[in-house]
Amino acid sequence: NAGVMQNPRHLVRRRGQEARLRCSPMKGHSHVYWYRQLPEEGLKFMVYLQKENIIDESGMPKERFSAEFPKEGPSILRIQQVVRGDSAAYFCASSQVIGRTDTQYFGPGTRLTVL
Amino acid sequence: ELKVEQNPLFLSMQEGKNYTIYCNYSTTSDRLYWYRQDPGKSLESLFVLLSNGAVKQEGRLMASLDTKARLSTLHITAAVHDLSATYFCAALNEKLTFGTGTRLTIIP
Numbered sequence: 001n002a003g004v005m006q007n008p009r010h011l012v013r014r015r016g017q018e019a020r021l022r023c024s025p026m027k028g029h030s031h032v033y034w035y036r037q038l039p040e041e042g043l044k045f046m047v048y049l050q051k052e053n054i055i056d057e058s059g060m061p062k063e064r065f066s067a068e069f070p071k072e073g074p075s076i077l078r079i080q081q082v083v084r085g086d087s088a089a090y091f092c093a094s095s096q097v098i099g100r101t102d103t104q105y106f107g108p109g110t111r112l113t114v115l
Numbered sequence: 116e117l118k119v120e121q122n123p124l125f126l127s128m129q130e131g132k133n134y135t136i137y138c139n140y141s142t143t144s145d146r147l148y149w150y151r152q153d154p155g156k157s158l159e160s161l162f163v164l165l166s167n168g169a170v171k172q173e174g175r176l177m178a179s180l181d182t183k184a185r186l187s188t189l190h191i192t193a194a195v196h197d198l199s200a201t202y203f204c205a206a207l208n209e210k211l212t213f214g215t216g217t218r219l220t221i222i223p
Contacts, residue, residue, distance in 0.1 A: 033210075033211070035213075041215060041216070042119075042205075042213035042214055042215045043158070043203070043205075045210045045211060045212065048210065056209070056210060058210075059210070091157065091158070103148075103160065103163060104211060105160070106157045106158040106160075107157060108157045109156075109157050111155075
């Protein structure tokens with residue numbers, strides 16, 4: 001059973017470009033979470049999604065960031081018009097059933113560098 | 116809003132010594148997690164603590180939870196170099212809130 005998969009593992013963008021980060025949850029998991037980790041810091045919650053629904057986006061910046069988890073395919077975290085401050089590691093996690101109390105399994109992360 | 120604080124932030128230990136990492140959280144939490152992260156890698160789940168007085172052990176690591184004090188500890192016994200990593204605690208209340216991490220370096 002493959003774990004949580006994220007791609008790309010490393011992404012370099014110039015200021016003003018768009019970044020698309022993909023996350024495929026573990027098989028049988030229908031809940032996806034995105035976190036951001038700045039250098040030397042802990043992970044910060046961004047958004048919690050179920051298939052076709054955003055459940056909690058309280059950690060998402062109001063502008064330029066969006067997330068989706070379509071009925072088919074991976075979850076996508078999209079950052080428009082990236083700025084240097086967006087450089088970070090972005091981790092996706094998935095859980096199986098009841099998201100709030102179920103253990104989350106983390107993917108390997110996407111390290112975004114904005115030049 | 117749930118806040119999670121860890122201390123120390125940095126810890127250098129000699130091999131063979133014992134030490135404890137502390138994790139305080141500010142409001143009621145459903146459960147407490149400990150994770151390990153190696154440089155450039157993802158998070159590895161170490162322990163899930165569900166109730167007051169819970170204690171779990173795996174090898175040289177032991178985690179405990181005191182929900183009344185809102186405190187969890189991660190105790191390292193007879194440290195070895197392989198334990199060098201950053202350790203995070205995370206408390207769950209609506210969402211998972213992480214501490215700032217403790218960067219542990221084991222010195223031969």
